[in-house]
Amino acid sequence: MTQPPHDEQTASSPEELRExxxxxxxxxxxTVEELAAKTDVKARAQEKAAAVKEQAGQKAAELTGQVKAKAAxxxxxxxxxxxxxVKEKAAQAAQQVKVKAGQAGQVLQDKTPEPVREKAGQIAPxxxxNRTALFAAGGVILAAVLLLRRGRGKK
Structure with missing residues (x-):
């Protein structure tokens, strides 16, 4: 058996020895758990990546705020x-556009049949x-139309 270190006292009873x-x-x-954690490279890399991601998010928010302030x-x-x-003319033009848009909207509403308006009311929400999906579908349709037009132009 080995000798206990000098700074540790020896157990005086079997119960103390067990303790x-x-x-x-x-x-x-x-100690083993701490060493295992230090050698778990993947976990440490993930922790570091999470910390960097958090810092990047904070910096992005900070910069966005600065850009908004500078734009304002x-x-x-x-x-x-x-x-x-110029300000007065721009205000008048904006008011005219608003009035014309309202008139156009009213004419469109007046000329649109009731069943179409009901369907549009159901579809709008x-x-x-699903704006993203609609924009993507619109882009695909636009690309298809352009390809078809281009293909017809080569003939």
Whole structure:
């Protein structure tokens, strides 16, 4: 048997010896777990990747805020430097566009048959929820039309 270290006292009873052995086992188990964690390269890489991803997200949010602030400043600067007659003319044009759009919408609504309006009312919420899919489908249809037109032009 080996001698106990000088700074440790020896057990005076079998029960104390068992407690010391159990304590030593626990310490050894913790040490082994710590060493195993240090050698788990995949887990450490994943932890590091998660930390980097979090930092990147924070930096992106920070930069987005800065860009928005600078854009708002630039917009305000342009507004401040625009002559009043230009501002008034732009406001009048915007109002005219709004009125014309409202009139066009009313004409369209008046001329659209009731069953079509009902169907459109049912489809509109679904379309709003699936915008990405609709845009993708529209892009595919546009590409197909362009390819067909291009193919006919070569004949």
């Amino acid at each position: 010391q052995v159990e304590h030593t086992r626990q310490e050894l188990g913790q 400043d630039a917009t305000q600067l342009v507004r401040d430097k625009l002559p009043d007659p 679904v379309a709003r929820e």
